[in-house]
Amino acid sequence: MNVKTVTKALAVTTAGIMLLAGCGGGGSSKQASSGSDGFDSKAKTAITFAGWSLDMTPEFKTLANGFHKAHPNVTVNVKQYSADDYDKQLTADISSGAQPDVFPIKNMLKYVTYSDSQGLADISDIAKGYQGNKHIDLNGYEHNGKYFALPYRSDTWVLFYNKDMFKKAGVEEPNAKWTWDDYTKAAKELKEKLPAAGYDANSVYPMYMHNWQSVVQSFALAQCGKSADSTFLKADFSYMEPFYKRALEWQKDKYTIDWNTSFTNKVQYQAQFGTQKAAMMPMGTWYAATLVSQQQSGEAEKFSWGMAPAPQNPDKKLPKTPITFGSPTSLAVSSKATGQKLAAAKEFVKWASGQGGALELAKLSTTPAYIDDKVTEIFFSPEGMASDQASKDAWSKHDMKMEAPVATATDTINSLLKDTHSSIMTGAKSPSDGLKEATQNVKDQGVLDE
Template identity: 65%
Template sequence: MKKVSSLFKAAAFAGAAVMMLAGCGSSNNAGGKTETLDENAKTEITFAGWSLDTTPEFKTLADGFMKDHPNITVNIKQYSADDYDTQLTSDISGKSQPDVFPIKNLQKYYAYAAESGGLADLSDIASEYEGDKNIDVSQYKLEDGKYYAMPYRQDSWVLFYNKDMFEKAGVDAPDGTWTWDDYTKAAEELKEKLPAAGYDASSVYPMYQHGWQSVVQGFALAQTDGAYDDYFKGDYSYLKPYYERALKWQKEGLTIDWNTVNSTKVQYQAQFGTQKAAMLPMGTWYAATLVSQQKSGDADTFNWGMAPIPQNPDEKTDETVTFADPTGLAVSSNISGQKLAAAKEFVKWCSGEKGSEALAKIATTPAYFSDSVADTYFGTDGMANDDLSKKAWTEHKTNPENPVGAGTNTIQDVLNTVVHSGIMSGTSSVDDAIAKGTQDIKDQGVLQQ
């Protein structure tokens, strides 16, 4: 069993920012030379993490590695979850970054790699995983042919659904073949039948669409042929059908409207976990949260599953296409010798089967998808383990949330504030918001000529 993860090569989009890498990405292990690790030498390394009380993955990885390498101590340095990148950027600038630190998404990775010079070359680790069907490391390969991070997690967006609500309403549950039109039809049927099944029509919805930009734009970009090329050319027409559907769902009362979601700060965990929504498009990271909350009582007890995310009805393919960025680990370029060797060994362990097994045991989606890892993940107490859930987790093409380049931050900001907020709040029509956003982006001078 493997996960089909097809993430783009950053070099295709990174532009001028990545071209800087050859000049500023030097490190103590230039060329990704393998350092010799002395397993008998007492060594300490630091490892960045956040929200340690509620995010067990960091301690899980550190403890698992130290069990296999008893002479290496991994000390976790806690950062703020909300301000992680700001704090890390400051530390890198001051050459005080931890020895090993997570890279939350591809956009941040390329910013760090292209501009900071704070990341060590990990090409020697990558070479051991290239060609391994169970892991995709290609997303971290830059134009200079080097790797400056390795994935340790690879989430993807799936469709969470409440099996009990579907059964009680007498509506056919997802079967793995749905398009967004099928999703809409199921939601309309649920809206009609849920009240008769005992659910409060004033507070229970067929679906919950969270307010994030990515909930609409991530799917539009990933599931529309040519959209990644159009992104830097200033053609955002691929967004239109996805926003038209999102507005239809709001208008028909199939989900809470966007203005209410934002003004009342609705939490997607509460909506699905307390059975206020029968369906929820969300990243696989939510599975661990749901399992934990059902055990603690913060979520209701009900039967749930994961289904492949619905597909573009106009461009349906033989494989499920979804989106998400990997979460990676980088090594500081300020360390050398035994400390560098230990840090790189830790990253290698976290990205490989042993680290992934450790994450799978806590229902966290890892980067290495062997049969053994999948069995461990679905063997977790409380995890949905039906065939469709397994298919949703393992069989899909995962595209990046957005292309990465020198203008990505500017483009994303405009597509969020002008396009997404304008459309979903009802202050602009779809056509007007896209037109205004396109012009604003052109005025910023970040598009390809």
């Protein structure tokens, strides 16, 4: 899918946004078996790789060590950045010419801005190796006919649910044919039956809806049946209205903690589900690893749980493959890298975004961008991980749409919609009025196509 380039580019007010992204490939029968152009696997080479919170986020060192094992003559040195200020710090390094050879793009909101900065290596040659590959999705990465980054992990949203609570309440478990109406119906049943099953009616809810805007807005965009070019990027947000009406009904009927309480009290979704205060929770697949770890450490209670596909839009025909949204994390190569260092950096990204890196990430219960049967088997192998076939299918079989479209205007639009989300969920504005105001606010910014 070609990335939409908005003609009225955003003015970049922070000096030095000059880079981020570029590379690809790895580990598929559809992919060339030879190394990246000019890569000499026998030459002693050292490259740098950016990461953050290394003590709590082992994926960076795991990828570095895994690649070194596959290519013993290449050493990958991980440079630590702040998780909260990653983009700011990396931008400063790029401006001074001190950026790492390989670095992640945390999310796709700024992909176009970074790609247009002339700081990214064109890695279209590696991306071509994935053409026709069903194990990885490169939607959104082609920009102006080129690829400047490739995904190495990709967390999609599923429905986590407490099997024990459903069983004790005598309510049928979620399945792949659920719509949001079915979700609402189950919530109503759970609210009525959970107290009789021994759960506190004053503190236990049928569901937990976290306060992020994506929980409403990104599901609406993914499942509305229209392209982002004709909705989000035209500032037509009317498709969100039925999703907001449902969310407000869930609050009114006390199926979930209300938005004000969740936001003001900084409610942690991990604790809400992990201590059995909610029977259902839409959340990204990254939570699976956290839940397994917390159940082992005692931070979360011990109970049986599973994953189901995200419920589908009841106003549309049920799709053959469940539609959800996600946010890939990508790898890029510095355009300043040259020679063997450039070749090694590209080869690292090629390996990391393919089966080689995916197998290493799966061992950490981290969802990679590349998923095949072997990767799935490893991901679901840890003790305490949901291991039923329905959970495996929810994790691996879906039609993932971008959390927000990859375009120059996205960052500005998304920021304005964050304010819209809070105004609607607090009841300050009706869904209709709030979304109309958002449309006008976006148009006032002058970032849309004429």
